[in-house]
Amino acid sequence: MENSVQGTLDELGVPLSQITFVVFDLETTGVSSDEHAITEIGAVKVRGGEVLGEFSTLVDPGSPIPPFISVLTGITDGMVVAAPRIEAVLPSFLEFARGTTLVAHNAGFDLGFVKAACAAHGYPPPRHPVVDTVVLARKLLTRDEAPNCKLSTLAKIFSKTEPCHRALADARATVDVLHALLERAGSFGVHTLEELKGFVRAPTPEQRRKRHLADAVPGGPGVYVFEDSGGDPLYVGKSTNLRNRVRSYFTAGETRPRIREMVGIAERVRTIVCATPLEAEVRELRLIGSSKPRYNRRSRFPEKMFWLKLTDEPFPRLSIVREIKDDKAGYLGPFTSVRAAEDARTALHETIPLRQCTERMTPRTRHSACALAELGRCGAPCEGRQSAEEYGLHVASARQAMELDASPVFSAIELRMERLSLDQRYEEAAADRDRLASYVRTSARMQRLRALTVIPQMVAAAPSASGGWDIHVIRYGRLASAGVMPKGAHPGPFVDALVATAETVAPGPGPVPAAGTEETECILRWLESPGVRLVQVEGSWSLPTLGAGRLQARIDRAYQAVEPRRPREGRPQR
Template identity: 45%
Template sequence: MPSSPSQPVQAAFADMGTALREVTFVVVDLETTGGGPGAHAITEIGAVKVRGGVVDSEFSTLVNPGTAIPAQITVLTGITNAMVADAPPVAQAVAAFLQWAHLADPTTVAVAHNARFDLGHLRGAARALDLDWREPVVLDTLALARRAWDRTQVPNHKLGTLATFVGSPTTPTHRALDDARATVDVLHAALERLGPQGVTHLEDLATATDPVPASRRVKSRLADDLPAAPGVYQFLSPAGQVLYVGSAVNLHRRVRSYFTAAEKRTKVARMLDTTVAVRVIETPTELEARVRELRLIAELDPPVNRRSRAPQRRPWLHLVDSPHPHLGLTAVLPLSEASRAIGPFPSRKAALEAQRAAESVLRLEVWDGHSARAVRRADTPADAGIAMRALSGEIDLVAHPLLARIAELSAQERYEEAGLWTQRLRALLLGARRAEQTRPLLTCPHLLAARRREHGGWELVAVRWGRLAGSAVTAPGVDPRPTIATLRATAQVVDRPARVGAETSVEETALLADWVLDAGARLVEVEGLDDDVAGQSLEGGAAAALSWPVGAAARHRRVIDAEV
């Protein structure tokens, strides 16, 4: 499928992340009365504002807590009741600190040693005194130091021990400003230690204290040259084997996240430890990236990806045209029958449950696969035309009688039977919904659709016989018509398939249907539908032409979403 020419990408600041040298760290320390967070606990605030390794400014004030300072706290900190008698009250001191700190700035990080204590007291005081508290990004140097140095390097991770270890000229004294100054030195030393392991951007701080092995975190450099654009990524083994395939709206950010956050999936974590390279395919749109992901997984069968086996062999429920019409299952569905079949089902078991549900209402003859003959029911079978209507979109013809039966069984307190029929109805409705979703695209020779992009411009896709044939984007304020013409001319030629799933997985078609049937989508042109639909403008919207019928399965969301 066509895509934009490969060009050097200048990533946006937000896409690549904020380098730590551009981050403002507000390193804060508090002294308190020893009580819990609130309006009467803080006795001193000390803070240092640093950026790019340089001190920008400092903040220091004693605070009158409005209550007596216990003797043991005075012994520890040296702060007496007399010292705070003329100091500003908690509300004034905390308000002044918040105004100085600008913690709401997205590139500012609040830092403290055992941050839960210091930030907890600031938060508690602000809320108790009705001050404007906006939750900042927080970094705890205690947790950071534990990641940077283990017990073989430092006997403990107390602030005094760490300050001596990193050579801080300031000795912590249990006075707020001194302790904040020492914490600054510990912060810089820890970040310098963790930098080679991938902690280089503001976004890394959220996972800097996660238990990520250093050998894995250092591999974040594999993402350094990746574009901040949509695409597909492949993790490669030393032998060049593709271990895993994924898609992303931002390749740089997504790939980097694998190596800087704790991965809880054992299989993926092992894969990351053996990965030596990452290969990417940049795409114009996220949708094309997701489609390419599906195709590559099907083609390469990477060992770490989860996917259903042999998706092309999933069964469909259809009406067998014979002297004895009956419902049957098939994995080979001619495209000409796609408009009057239900599926595909995730398994043969699910398909059989749906078949039993439909047969119980339609009263068709039951096909005996062992004897290859129809088994006539005792009652008179209904017209096969009713079955055809149900399979073609009027699933209510089956759903309503089954819902009535389930209600009756429940009223008789026959709950086990009611649950069994609910399970069968749910299987039927899930298959019907999947068919309703994909039918319009499976049987459409050509479709161009568009959706507005968040920051302006249009995202365009071309779909042919349920397959993505191409995609493109237009810049904000640019007339999209030339791009539409180019996409129409360069989109992949797709011949009409003989059967469903022969060239394109139904998973791909379902993905495209979700995009096209979204409320924000606009149909630009459609072949194979009514003349009054084709050629709709970007603003006109023709999604109703691909909407579900009145008796569609989507109406029965309560049953579909039920856990049976």
């Protein structure tokens, strides 16, 4: 390790080429610095484009590494059993970084673990200046150049090192990304650390020039629509305080390049005042889905969803479809991509011996069986080896796994993953992990949706900011009416009036029969928030006892070492 350092905190105006950066990355057992531990530290010290030294060590976390984390990173309990504990590693890392500027990709995540380790072992928290390459990338790159700001995406553009969830390799890739971004920042006249910080924060001339567009915007909850000179929507958003939110688009706080570009085109801001924040969120989703503004990324195409269908025929099979029909078939979804649906289908096929051929079959169909029959993964009804009644037992198991009980599929694939990991076949285990995650997450999501969408009418209330009550009428998972009952008012007449004027909702087929998936999920989040009370419920609101929700937490923990970074690494979408 190289020991020379360059102070930068108190020397304003030092050229970036003379600043010593320590670019670092951590691997951990999970996302929370309070509950999880560091398993690896990798760091690279650079100045003026030259590597001055590297720091790399595995760390014994003091507890077993979750199997899914081992699949993700390749770091196993056997690899860290002889590694030093964090209390032995931390002083060396802090000395390596002393007097430098720290750099990380999504720095808040990695610094959170370093600060937690310092607090636990009696060291002061790091006082270094910090550069976050995610923030820099958002400022300097357009979506045409990089669809998101994940390290893997930027490394493909700027680095020959491929990030692989190992700390030193990821730190080396981040060095290349940093140098490329600093070079680009130089073309904007940014040559010192202070200029870099100011550049990230500064509003554009167009933002300053368009500030008057927010002058007439009212307060309170609602939806805002940025429109161009022809009145076409550019961007739709929602807020609990329209005035404050719209004003923020014209300040230094708005750093997204694409949104700054949108502000330069916008000629007016139209607002729709709503009774409650939930109504505003639902109206935003509906407006984005109907008008598809080009600067919104999320929710523009709610119709582009995929479903896994257990077909309605004598020998059903699993088929990927775009539309739910009013038939007796079983459905699992929605999936946002064909790949996700294929992963879930593979997970089911790994556990349940359904046929995988695509032609329609009847009890009289006869043709040669495929290789799956010889492998014991299909009962070969095509050759008459299995009757419709015998095959129906597998169909019932598949429907049970899709709609009620995910545990047989989960247990079978988890056991297979453990065997693959023991054999160090990590890529195959990772593929199984992704298939299982797609199946469990989607199953849990559908069960939550269906629990609400089967209810003809629900009335729920939550305390409002004004001291009264936000009251909503929900029919088959769709928001039918919203209102604010004043403080001290009698609830009976108010609720009766709100129900009487609510939208009439006729349910269609499938798990989401009356609204878009995102709308129903938005309502579910509100219903599950603190303080919400159920006023009226037709029927019952419940989840399956053996549903996938109880397994989803285990799946989510498997991805916590990487996925918590993704929403912040990816550019904000709305």
